[in-house]
Amino acid sequence: xxxxxxxxxxxxxxxxxxxxxxxxxxxxxxxxxxxxxxxxxxxxxxxxxxxxxxxxxxxxxxxxxxxxxxxxxxxxxxxxxxxxxxxxxxxxxxxxxxxxxxxxxxxxxxxxxxxxxxxxxxxxxxxxxxxxxxxxxxxxxxxxxxxxxxxxxxxxxxxxxxxxxxxxxxxxxxxxxxxxxxxxxxxxxxxxxxxxxxxxxxxxxxxxxxxxxxxxxxxxxxxxxxxxxxxxxxxxxxxxxxxxxxxxxxxxxxxxxxxxxxxxxxxxxxxxxxxxxxxxxxxxxxxxxxxxxxxxxxxxxxxxxxxxxxxxxxxxxxxxxxxxxxxxxxxxxxxxxxxxxxxxxxxxxxxxxxxxxxxxxxxxxxxxxxxxxxxxxxxxxxxxxxxxxxxxxxxxxxxxxxxxxxxxxxxxxxxxxxxxxxxxxxxxxxxxxxxxxxxxxxxxxxxxxxxxxxxxxxxxxxxxxxxxxxxxxxxxxxxxxxxxxxxxxxxxxxxxxxxxxxx
Ligand code: ASP
Numbered sequence: 001x002x003x004x005x006x007x008x009x010x011x012x013x014x015x016x017x018x019x020x021x022x023x024x025x026x027x028x029x030x031x032x033x034x035x036x037x038x039x040x041x042x043x044x045x046x047x048x049x050x051x052x053x054x055x056x057x058x059x060x061x062x063x064x065x066x067x068x069x070x071x072x073x074x075x076x077x078x079x080x081x082x083x084x085x086x087x088x089x090x091x092x093x094x095x096x097x098x099x100x101x102x103x104x105x106x107x108x109x110x111x112x113x114x115x116x117x118x119x120x121x122x123x124x125x126x127x128x129x130x131x132x133x134x135x136x137x138x139x140x141x142x143x144x145x146x147x148x149x150x151x152x153x154x155x156x157x158x159x160x161x162x163x164x165x166x167x168x169x170x171x172x173x174x175x176x177x178x179x180x181x182x183x184x185x186x187x188x189x190x191x192x193x194x195x196x197x198x199x200x201x202x203x204x205x206x207x208x209x210x211x212x213x214x215x216x217x218x219x220x221x222x223x224x225x226x227x228x229x230x231x232x233x234x235x236x237x238x239x240x241x242x243x244x245x246x247x248x249x250x251x252x253x254x255x256x257x258x259x260x261x262x263x264x265x266x267x268x269x270x271x272x273x274x275x276x277x278x279x280x281x282x283x284x285x286x287x288x289x290x291x292x293x294x295x296x297x298x299x300x301x302x303x304x305x306x307x308x309x310x311x312x313x314x315x316x317x318x319x320x321x322x323x324x325x326x327x328x329x330x331x332x333x334x335x336x337x338x339x340x341x342x343x344x345x346x347x348x349x350x351x352x353x354x355x356x357x358x359x360x361x362x363x364x365x366x367x368x369x370x371x372x373x374x375x376x377x378x379x380x381x382x383x384x385x386x387x388x389x390x391x392x393x394x395x396x397x398x399x400x401x402x403x404x405x406x407x408x409x410x411x412x413x414x415x416x417x418x419x420x421x422x423x424x425x426x427x428x429x430x431x432x433x434x435x436x437x438x439x440x441x442x443x444x445x446x447x448x449x450x451x452x453x454x455x456x457x458x459x460x461x462x463x464x465x466x467x468x469x470x471x472x473x474x475x476x477x478x479x480x481x482x483x484x485x486x487x488x489x490x491x492x493x494x495x496x497x498x499x500x501x502x503x
Pocket of ligand 1: 042043044060090091093121122124125148149
C-alpha cells in the first residue's frame, strides 16, 4: 500500500499555470479545497486495452492511480486537494474478505485527515465492496466508490493512447467532485458511476458491458451529477440517524483480529436442485449459508433436507431471492429472512453477523433493521389534524369526561385500517413456502374488493342522481336516449359513406 499526493508533487508554478488555463473550472483557494483521498484497488478503470478502440479486450488493474490522477489534473485540483493510496491493483474478484477488512481500516485511516474518500474498484463486485464498507466504516464522512466499464488507455502509461470514449476519467473526476461536495455526509457508502449516485445497500450491476450498468431496482438512484452540479434528491435510510450514535453500525472491525472472519457462502436454487452443495459447505466449516431461492425464497426438497441437517450442526441460513428484487419475509429455526437484500449482500451481512454475535435473534434484528427505512406515519393521524392551520387534536386526559357521541365540534380522523405499528405477520417456518415441495402461493390470489370507478362514493359513482328529483331524472333519461339513437345513426351513415367513397 503506497501513499502519494500527486497534486502536492506537481511543481507549484506548473499547477498555477494549469489552473489558470483550465477552461470552466472555478478554482477555490487552496486552503478552502476539501481534501479527498483516492484509495485505488484496480479494476477496468486501471485497465490497459489492446487498442484505443478495444473495449472488451484489456488487462484490468494495470495503471497506477497516481498516473491516472495526473491525467485529470489540473481540473480536479480546482475543487479538491487529492492524495492517493494505492491499496492494490487487481480485478475486483481477486480480493479476499481479509483484504476487505484491511480496506475498511485503510478507509477509516484516511478519513481521519481527509474530508472524503473515493475508492476505485472493478465493477464486477463493486456492489459488494460498497456494501461491505457501508456496513463497517465507522465514520460519517462521505465514502464514494467508482470505476469504469471501459479501460483507461492502450499505451505504456495512462497518459498515452487514451481509449476512445473511456468512461474512467469522467467517473474519477465526478467521484472526487461528489466526495468533495460533502453532500453524502452520513449517507454511508455510495456508488457513483456514469454520473449516477446509488446507495451501497441497494445497488447492483445490471449489465455485463453497458456504461450505465449500475441500477437500483425498485428504489432508483439517490441523485446524479450534471457537469459540476451534484443533485442529491433521495437519501439512504441511515441518514435519519445522522445525529445519533445508532448511525454507527455494530461492525467495528478494529475489534476483530486479522484472519478471524468466518466463512459464509451462497447456494443458488433451481428446478430439482441437489443438496450436496449445502452438505459440502457445512463439512468445510462454513458458518453461514445464503440461499438464493426461487420467488419469495423457496428452495427444492433436497437442499431443504440438507439445510435442516446443517442447521442441526449450527449453521445459520439467510433466505433471499434469485429474482433480483423484492422482499423475502418469515424465517424460522436457524433461518433468517434476508428481506430485500440481494444474495451477495446478504452473504456479507451474514458473515459480519457471525463475527459479532452468537445470538441468531440479534442477527435477525440486524437483518431487519440495518439500513432499512421504516416510514409509518399512521399513528400521527390520531394526534395531528389532517388540514392546514388547525391546532393538533388534544390528547384525551383521564380527568375529562368522555364526549357524548356526536358532540365533538371537530371531525376526528380514524387511523387507517391495518395491523398495529410494529406488529409482524405470522412468520412461516420456511420463507417463501417453497420447501418442502417447492410450492408457492399464486401471485395476486387475493382479488381486491374496492377501488376503481365503480366504488361507492368515488368519482364515478352515481350517488348524486336521486337528489335531482323525478322530473329532472326523466328529462336526463330522454336526452341520453336521444344521444344514443342519434350517435348510432351518425356512425352507421358515416360507415356507409366510407365504404362507398373511402376516407
Ligand atoms: N470488468 C470488471 C470491471 O469493470 C473487472 C473487475 O471487476 O475488476 O472493472
